[in-house]
Amino acid sequence: MFAMSTRGTNFLHQWLANTVPEAVGTDVISVSELAQKLFADAKALGISSTEIEEDTGSAYETILDAIVHHDPGVAG
Numbered sequence: 001m002f003a004m005s006t007r008g009t010n011f012l013h014q015w016l017a018n019t020v021p022e023a024v025g026t027d028v029i030s031v032s033e034l035a036q037k038l039f040a041d042a043k044a045l046g047i048s049s050t051e052i053e054e055d056t057g058s059a060y061e062t063i064l065d066a067i068v069h070h071d072p073g074v075a076g
Contacts, residue, residue, distance in 0.1 A: 008051035011042055012059065016066045024070050031064045038063065 015038055023034060038059055039049045049059065056062050 008047055009055045011047050012052050012056055012062065015041060020066045020070050024067060031060055034063050035060045
């Protein structure tokens, strides 16, 4: 039970680390588009949206929070 949600959480954090810095550099950031991309990328690896949101809650909120708190001065 925990392994599934942990896998989803780990995927989400890795995905955010790889995606948010690029997204922040664009003129228009669409959180809903990023959420769709997140779920598409996860699905390609066999991870469901439910698995991601099990531990973390709303992926939309998590992505928005990551963008708002992203510090471009810190190398990832």
